[in-house]
Amino acid sequence: MSFNYDQYIRGGKLPHIWCPGCTYGIVFKSLLRAVDTLKIPKDDIALVSGIGCASRLPGYIDWNTLHTTHGRALPFATGLKMARPDKKVMVVSGDGDATAIGGNHFIHACRRNIDITVIVLNNFIYGMTGGQHSPTTPIGHFATTMPYGNVDPNFNIPDLAKGAGASWVGRGTAYHVPALDKLIIEAMNHKGLSVLEIINACPTTHGRRNKFKSPTDMLLWMKDTALPITAFDKLPPEKTAGKFPTGVLFKKEAPEFCETYFALAERLKKQKEKGA
Amino acid sequence: MGTLKLLQGNEACAEGALYAGCTFFAGYPITPSTEVAEYLARRLPLIGGAFLQMEDEIAAMAAVIGGSLAGAKTLTATSGPGFSLKQENLGFGMLCEVPCVIVDVMRGGPSTGVPTGPSQSDIMQCKWGTHGDHPVICLTPAYVQEIFSETVRAFNLAEKYRTPVIIAFDEIVGHMREKIEIPDKGVIPIENRRRPTCPPSEYMPFDETKGDVPPVADFFSGYRQHITGLNHASDGFPVNASPRIHTDEQRLIRKVEGNRKDIIKYETVMLDDAEVAVFAYGVSGRSGKNAVELAREAGIKAGLFRPLTIWPFPEEEVAALASRVKAIIVPELSLGQIVYEVERCAKGRCPVEGIFRVDGDPITPEQILAKIKEVK
Known part of the structure; x- marks a missing residue:
C-alpha cells in the first residue's frame, strides 16, 4: 500500500520551490514517513527553520511551523521548547544557515543538550542566493564567490556537533533512503540535542559548475562515496580517503537541559513552600 | 497598601515584569542592564518560569519570540551594543506581530562607548533600528516607581496590540535606588492577548477582517499555523504580490498610530x-x-x-x-x-x-x- 503523504501536506501549498533535480523532496518525504511511524500528533510538534532552500520545508507540512531569520532557527526553537518542554521541537537547516551565520547557535544548542532534533540538509552550497561557497563546499570546487576554485577550509558537521556536546550525531544521504527513514526516527526518538546531517545535491548551483553532468550523477556520487560507519571504522585510512561515514556516528547519555532546569525549579518551589 | 521596597531601577523593571505575568526571560550579560537578568534568574525558577542566558543577544531576542509564540509573556533586557544586535529579530517580531518586551538601558555610544555612563542616544534606534517600515511603541520612564509601572504597561500594550514593546531608560535611572510601592495583585489591571474563539480549521493568524489586531493562537494549542518573516497573507503564508504587502504593512502602522490616545x-x-x-x-x-x-x-x-x-x-x-x-x-x-x-x-x-x-x-x-x- 502506498504511503499517504497528503495527510501531512498543507492543502494548496505545493508545488514546492525546489529546482528540478534537487534532493530536498526526497528528504521531505522521508521525514513524513518517520513522523508517521512515531505517531506524533500534528498539534504536538513544531518545525522551525531559518533562511535558505531547506528553510522553506516547514511551510509545506501541516504542523506548527516557524520560518525565522537566517541562522537563528535554533534560538527560536529553544524559546518554544523552554515555554512548552512537553512538546516536540525540530529544526531544519542548511549548511550555510546552520554552520556559518548560525554557527554560534549551533554549537551552543549542542552544548546545552536541549531536547531538539536538528536536521541539517547539506548541499555544499548557498543555493537560494545562486551558488556561493559555504563552510562545506569541497576544496577546489567552483562557486560564484570562488570562481577559481574553493580555497576556504571546511567544517565536518558531525564532528562539529560532537565536539560541541550534542548527545546524538548521525549522517545520512538522500540516496540511501530506507536508511535515512531509520536515522530520522532514531534522531527524533533521542532525548537531548540530536544532529542529523543529510547529504543532499544542488544540481542547479553546485553540480553543473562542478562536472556533475546530471542530478543522477550527484546521487551516484553519494552512492559511491558514503560508507556505513561500521564498515568505515574497520578500514585503514588509505581506504577511506575521500569517503564519508554514514549512520549513527555518536551517541551518549547526558542530562537534558529542560529536564534539569525544571527539576531545579520544582525543588526550589518545594523548599520555598516548606520555608513558608 | 502594597509592598514597600528599596529597589534599583533595573530591579523594579524585573518586578514590573513579574507583576504583569512574565514567565519567560532570555538575555545576555551587558552593562548597564545586567541586574534585570540577575534578578529574574533568582525569581523565575521559583514560580516555574523559564530563565535563559543565551549565547548572544541575537539568540536572546529569538528565544523571547519563540517563548511568546508558545504563549508565554516574555522579556529581554539589553543595552546599546546588544540592542543593535537584536534589531533583525526585533523586526521579525514586529512583522509577525509577536507580543514581547525589550528593555534597553541606554549607555553611551557608538560602539562600546561608555558602558557605565548614561545616554539617551538610542532613541532613534528604538524607532528606526530594524530595516523596513514598522510600528514602534517605546516607553521612557524616569523614576524607579515609574520603571515598575511602565514595565507593567509595556506588557499590557504588547498583549493588547500584539507587538514588541521597547522600554528605554538610561543608566542613571537603571542603577538609581529609590523607594517604591509594589501594589497588591489586581490593583493594576493586566491585559492578555486576544486568542481565537473560532474552530482551528477557520483560524488565520493575520486575518485583517478580525480588526487591526487579529487574535493570536499559541503554538501547540490545536491551532496549527505557519509564521514566517516573509511578508504574508492572512493565512500566514508568504505573499509577494500587490496590494497585500502594502495594505498589511499599513495595518501594522495603523494599529499603533491609530491608537495614539490609548498609547501616548x-x-x-x-x-x-x-x-x-x-x-x-x-x-x-x-x-x-x-x-x-x-x-x-x-x-x-x-x-x-x-x-x-x-x-x-x-x-x-x-x-x-x-x-x-x-x-x-x-x-x-x-x-x-x-x-x-x-x-x-x-x-x-x-x-x-x-x-x-x-x-x-x-x-x-x-x-x-x-x-x-x-x-x-
Whole structure:
C-alpha cells in the first residue's frame, strides 16, 4: 500500500520551490514517513527553520511551523521548547544557515543538550542566493564567490556537533533512503540535542559548475562515496580517503537541559513552600 | 497598601515584569542592564518560569519570540551594543506581530562607548533600528516607581496590540535606588492577548477582517499555523504580490498610530501658563522638572512636558505647545536626536533649542535654567 503523504501536506501549498533535480523532496518525504511511524500528533510538534532552500520545508507540512531569520532557527526553537518542554521541537537547516551565520547557535544548542532534533540538509552550497561557497563546499570546487576554485577550509558537521556536546550525531544521504527513514526516527526518538546531517545535491548551483553532468550523477556520487560507519571504522585510512561515514556516528547519555532546569525549579518551589 | 521596597531601577523593571505575568526571560550579560537578568534568574525558577542566558543577544531576542509564540509573556533586557544586535529579530517580531518586551538601558555610544555612563542616544534606534517600515511603541520612564509601572504597561500594550514593546531608560535611572510601592495583585489591571474563539480549521493568524489586531493562537494549542518573516497573507503564508504587502504593512502602522490616545502618556509640570517649555524624558526629564521649579522661583513662567511614551511621538501635543510658548528647550543625552522630532512637530511656530551632552554626566538643572533665562 502506498504511503499517504497528503495527510501531512498543507492543502494548496505545493508545488514546492525546489529546482528540478534537487534532493530536498526526497528528504521531505522521508521525514513524513518517520513522523508517521512515531505517531506524533500534528498539534504536538513544531518545525522551525531559518533562511535558505531547506528553510522553506516547514511551510509545506501541516504542523506548527516557524520560518525565522537566517541562522537563528535554533534560538527560536529553544524559546518554544523552554515555554512548552512537553512538546516536540525540530529544526531544519542548511549548511550555510546552520554552520556559518548560525554557527554560534549551533554549537551552543549542542552544548546545552536541549531536547531538539536538528536536521541539517547539506548541499555544499548557498543555493537560494545562486551558488556561493559555504563552510562545506569541497576544496577546489567552483562557486560564484570562488570562481577559481574553493580555497576556504571546511567544517565536518558531525564532528562539529560532537565536539560541541550534542548527545546524538548521525549522517545520512538522500540516496540511501530506507536508511535515512531509520536515522530520522532514531534522531527524533533521542532525548537531548540530536544532529542529523543529510547529504543532499544542488544540481542547479553546485553540480553543473562542478562536472556533475546530471542530478543522477550527484546521487551516484553519494552512492559511491558514503560508507556505513561500521564498515568505515574497520578500514585503514588509505581506504577511506575521500569517503564519508554514514549512520549513527555518536551517541551518549547526558542530562537534558529542560529536564534539569525544571527539576531545579520544582525543588526550589518545594523548599520555598516548606520555608513558608 | 502594597509592598514597600528599596529597589534599583533595573530591579523594579524585573518586578514590573513579574507583576504583569512574565514567565519567560532570555538575555545576555551587558552593562548597564545586567541586574534585570540577575534578578529574574533568582525569581523565575521559583514560580516555574523559564530563565535563559543565551549565547548572544541575537539568540536572546529569538528565544523571547519563540517563548511568546508558545504563549508565554516574555522579556529581554539589553543595552546599546546588544540592542543593535537584536534589531533583525526585533523586526521579525514586529512583522509577525509577536507580543514581547525589550528593555534597553541606554549607555553611551557608538560602539562600546561608555558602558557605565548614561545616554539617551538610542532613541532613534528604538524607532528606526530594524530595516523596513514598522510600528514602534517605546516607553521612557524616569523614576524607579515609574520603571515598575511602565514595565507593567509595556506588557499590557504588547498583549493588547500584539507587538514588541521597547522600554528605554538610561543608566542613571537603571542603577538609581529609590523607594517604591509594589501594589497588591489586581490593583493594576493586566491585559492578555486576544486568542481565537473560532474552530482551528477557520483560524488565520493575520486575518485583517478580525480588526487591526487579529487574535493570536499559541503554538501547540490545536491551532496549527505557519509564521514566517516573509511578508504574508492572512493565512500566514508568504505573499509577494500587490496590494497585500502594502495594505498589511499599513495595518501594522495603523494599529499603533491609530491608537495614539490609548498609547501616548506624558506628565506636565506647571505647563498651563508657561511661556518657556522644557521637553525632556528619562533622567533629563528629572533635571527638567528641577529646572522649571528653579525658574519659577526666579519669576520665570517655565513648564515641563515629560513624555512617558516617546514612540509614537506626541505630535499633536507638541504642536499645540509650540503654538502657545515662546520657546521649547530640549535637553537630551545625545548630540541631538529627539530635538529634531520636536522641531518637526513645532513646524516653526516657536524656536526649539537643544541642550546636548555625551560626556557620561547628566544634564544639570542649572544648565537648563541658564537656557531658560536665555530664551525667555
